[in-house]
Amino acid sequence: MSAIELHSLTKRFGELTAVDDLSLEVKEGELLCLLGPSGCGKSTTMRMIGGLERPTEGKVSINGEEVTRTPAYERDSSIVFQNWALFPHKTVLENVEFGLKMDGVSDAERTERAREMLEMVQLSDYEDSSPNELSGGQQQRVALARSLIVEPHVLMLDEPLSNLDKRLKEEMQLELKEIHDDLDQTMVYVTHDQNEAFTLADRIGVMNDGQIVQVGEPPEVYNNPKTQFVEEFLGDTNIVSGQVEETTENSVLANSELGCSFEIPVKRDSVPEIGEPITVSLRPENMTVKPSQSREITADGGKPRSRVAGEITNVIYRGSMVRSYVDTGSREVFVEQQYDPDAGVWGQDNAIIEWNSDRLVAFDDDGMQITPYEAQL
Ligand SMILES: Nc1ncnc2c1ncn2[C@@H]1O[C@H](COP(=O)(O)OP(=O)(O)O)[C@@H](O)[C@H]1O
Ligand SMILES: [Mg+2]
Known part of the structure; x- marks a missing residue:
């Protein structure tokens, strides 16, 4: 009962x-x-x-x-x-x-x-x-x-x-x-x-x-x-808007306002149409910032995916964690990672942000999540 x-x-x-x-x-x-x-x-x-x-x-x-x-x-x-x-x-x-x-x-x-x-x-x-x-x-x-x-x-x-x-x-x-x-x-x-x-x-x-x-x-x-x-209510995140460019039966490729493409796993019954707007949420803890000599990304055999180049505009120390704000040219995103004094990135201006495509969640035009839960485990 x-x-x-x-x-x-x-x-x-x-x-x-x-x-x-x-x-x-x-x-x-x-x-x-x-x-x-x-x-x-x-x-x-x-x-x-x-x-x-x-x-x-x-x-x-x-x-x-x-x-x-x-x-x-x-x-x-x-x-x-x-x-x-x-x-x-x-x-x-x-x-x-x-x-x-x-x-x-x-x-x-x-x-x-x-x-x-x-x-x-x-x-x-x-x-x-x-x-x-x-x-x-x-x-x-x-x-x-x-x-x-x-x-x-x-x-x-x-x-x-x-x-x-x-x-x-x-x-x-x-x-x-x-x-x-x-x-x-x-x-x-x-x-x-x-x-x-x-x-x-x-x-x-x-x-x-x-x-x-x-x-x-x-x-x-x-x-x-x-x-x-x-x-958005449960924690800080970067909300990035994009548009579907290609679809398969369980994934989409979407361009985004960050200038990079996202490859997103999608539930079979929720695959959006080509051209539809979608929203990707990048939790700051699911990304990393790495130092870079230049702001050019070398694309591996096609469009660069799961990463974007930018300029570090602000670094905030929060005890063991560091939050970095990175301007990607089109907009700013923030990343949180463990403080590592040897990483060499904190004094740098140019950086590359990377993320694990399996950890991102995406939403359709109505705000409903379309990524399968298995993708996040
Ligand atoms: N006795 C009341 N008379 C008129 N409006 C009320 C009354 N109690 C609550 N409301 C309204 O109902 C809505 C929900 O209020 P409430 O349940 O107190 O929200 P919460 O606890 O989540 O802040 C609010 O818009 C509030 O202004
Ligand atoms: Mg109340």
Whole structure:
């Protein structure tokens, strides 16, 4: 049985369709991240799961039971928000106990369970403190303990870490992951931050314009994006436009704005027509820059493929990685590779960029990916 099932869920606010015919299954015990740009409908989706927003159309089930019209307090779910509202005049322990008090649990049991929760979030020493004596990260841990203590079947977190600074955020991400693994707690985690999704998620649901574009495990959505939107949203890349010049039953040759041709493996049912525009995505980590004496490329027996010459315009050191910007004459591309002090390229102006044709992904005129997944493994 799935922990959550959403069936053709739609939410309209007047003219605006915030969530558009969305279907999704969250498995028992998994941490699913809803990832997408601001305004794409993540919070609205979550609020419909939690019962804080009523769907215009569609169905919500939790733990196999349809709850579309069940009020929030009767659903087996709990939500942690970005602005974690703790009770300022209650102690940390009283804040954590609160949900159990509402459920009529006895004093002694309440205190015992709240102490267990505080131990799990590493705040045992603070049970008598007032929330405003705690740091942002500690307050967020209290909010988490307060939500977990009622043992919700489903815990939902809406950008819970976005107010924290980078270091604390990364620390909390790891803690959350540990808590999730310890409790096998089903979690839906909303974020617009790809790195956060990659750190936490068992599966990622990428959202755009009120719809789920793709659901999959992190390496799958990164390496085998269904659409150009997913490819661009999940990481930095060079988007290069081109036009199909030749086709076979499972590949195309396309010219490009870089001045070079691309030989692209294509799924048999997605081969575009000659003359059709296509888009190639070159991830910076799938390319290398090499020094060159001149900007002339010696073509091996035909048109130069899988490489292009250019001039290095900027080099940025990012710890162990180096990002180089290269002007190819028609446009600039960027490449990321391991820093190698012996490579000799960093002081050079002229360089050649190469890439592995098997690692590139291409999209048709509608933004749908046409390269076969096997090509990227
Ligand atoms: N109560 C509301 N009334 C009107 N419009 C809303 C309401 N809640 C959300 N929206 C709109 O719905 C869209 C999706 O919002 P939201 O789900 O909050 O997106 P996200 O969480 O992905 O940033 C946005 O355009 C937002 O302005
Ligand atoms: Mg939101």
